[in-house]
Amino acid sequence: MAANVPQQNLDRLHWLFVATLLLFAVFAALFALSLYTEWRLDRANERRYQSYLLADELRQSSDDLTRMARSYIASGNPKYRAYYDEILAIRDGRMARPLHYNRIYWDLVFPRQARPQPRAEAASLLSLMQAAGFAPQEFARLAKAKQHSDSLSGVEREAMAMVDRADSLPEREAAPLRAAASLMLNDEAYFLAKARIMRPIDEVYALIEQRTVFEVAQAAQQSRLVRAAFMLVAIGLCLLLLRMRRYSREVLGCSLRQLYSYIVRLGSQPPPPVPVATGGQDTVLGWLVRTDTRLRQLAQEQEQVQQQLTRQANTDALTGLANRRALLQQLQDWLLLPPTQAWGLAYLDLDGFKQVNDRHGHAVGDTLLQAVAGQLVMLRPSLLCAARMGGDEFVLLLLGDADSLLHDMQCLVSDIERLSADTVPAATVSVSIGLLSHAAGPAPTLEQVLQQADAAMYRVKLAGKNGVYLADANVAM
Incomplete structure (x- = not known):
């Protein structure tokens, strides 16, 4: 059962990863929905604000027309007549609309007639109301208020026309005409006409409030719900990540930082030290x-x-000495130094070894070779390398001057003769040694050294075997 724990942890980690991806997708969707609901809420507030501005502009433009008409009748100053015509032209879309027209505008035009805001594109007030998305009943009331305002502007134009006619008459006749014009804009009929404009606008305010409050409240409620769901999913995502961290540590056996290290x-x-827990x-x-x-x-x-x-x-498999390949490599390295002290090379060949193999068998011959190899390695510290060249031939790389090496080789001849007598009593085995002595300093080539040592060994063979011949490396053989 315990053997399934790692697999169970891996399966849990896999499904937690899948669940985390799905929950993250829900998290992203809720985040996008949250942004959308916030945008809808902002849009609802913006529409509410724009609706109030446009309805208020209709009311304000009607008041501005009344003010300009009364000012013209009272003063006869033609600039008020020009302002009156400009207000109507802007409202009807016949003249470019000033930027930020909803702010204080005409009160800032006086007294130098400087326009406080630059102009943008022309647009009628009714077209702006249609684009603002007013409800049908709201738009109908605004259109009705606009119609009453246009009708009232006819009365105002008639009163201003009376003032224009009075300007061409004698003062005695002009005064009653101006008084009549002023009365037209201040009598009960005029105020009733103004009330017919303002009443639909006031009703529109109430309808706008009713509609936009509902839209804003609905958008705000949706926004709150989405935010709550968003927070719940975020908490769930955090819990899943914590659970994934726990199972990942159980699968990894340590923290990710420790594993990386x-x-x-x-x-x-x-x-490195092993941080594996129990x-x-x-x-x-x-x-x-x-x-x-x-x-x-x-x-x-x-x-x-x-x-x-x-x-x-x-290594030679039978004797454990270096083989021909190892000897040649070590001798090559030695000659390249060049040597810093006197040295020598001894070439050994066993005399009568073939008869041992023929009479006593190869096993006895192998035993004798192994005994001779054991005797050769006892030449230390003068011995640098002892190698079997093949058959019954051996080569020794030695340190020392000619006299000491000659003495060692003579002793070796006696030792091998005694050793062979002990190993193969019925056979007579001796050794012929050609000794090449060389002083410190530059040495000849590898081939020359081996040829000279081999030639020295054959000198012993020719002289009767069982002895040592010392050759000087500086003298040609």
């Missing part, structure tokens, strides 16, 4: 540690095998 130090020497053998870290340990063991085994293969490639 351990991976970075893999392959280093000495090996019971964490079946985690990613546990598997990684076991894999690292196994790889290190394989690397050590491979290195041992490589070393063994190297030894086998450079």
Whole structure:
């Protein structure tokens, strides 16, 4: 049952990851919906504000027309007549509309007639109301108020026309005409006409309030619901992430930072410390540690095998001495130094060894070769390398001057003669040694050294065997 725990943790981590992705998609959708509801709320407030502005502009333009008409009748100043015509032209879309026209405008035109705002494009007030999305009943009341305002403007124009006629008459006749014009804009009929304009506008205010309050409240309610759902999903997402972190630690066996640190130090020497907790053998870290340990063991085994293969490639299998290949390489390296002290090369050949193999068998011959090899390695510290060249031939690379090496080789002749008598009593085996002595300093080539040592050994053979011949490397053989 315990063996299924890692797989269970992986399955849980997988499904938690899928659930987190799905919840994140819901989170993103709710976030987009939240933005949309906020936009709708802002849009509702903006429509509410614009509706009030347009309705108020109709009321304000009617008041401005009355003010300009009364000012013209009272003063006869033609600029008020021009202002009156301009207000009507702007409202009807026949003249470019000033920017921010809903703010204080005509009160700032006096007294120098400087316009406080630049002009934009021309647009009638009714077209702006249609674009603002007024409800049908709201737009009908505004259109009715506009119609009454246009009708009242006819009365105002008639009163201003009376003033124009009075200007061309004698004062005695003009005064009653001006008084009549002033009365037209201040009598009860005029105020009733103004009331017919303002009453629909007042009703529109109430309708706008009713409509926009509902739109704003609905948008605000939706926004609150979406925000609440958004927060719940965000909390759920955080809980899922915490749960994923918990299961990921159970799967990894440690924190991600610790795992990364351990991976970075893999392959280093000495090996990194193992932070595997108790019971964490079946985690990613546990598997990684076991894999690292196994790889290190394989690397050590491979290195041992490589070393063994190297030894086998450079060692004579029977005697354990260096083989011909190893001798040539070491001798080549020695000659390239060049040597800093006197040295010598001894070429050995066993006399009568073939008869041992023929009479006593190769097993006895192999035993004798092994005994001779054991005797050769006892020449230390003068011995640098002892190698079997093949068959019953050996080569020694030695340190020392000619006299000491000659003495050592003479002793070796006696030792091998005694050793062979002990190993194969019924056979007579001796050794012929050609000794090449060389002083410190530049040395001849590898081929020359071997040829001279081999030639010295054959001198012994020709002289009767079982002896040593010392050759000077500086004298041609």
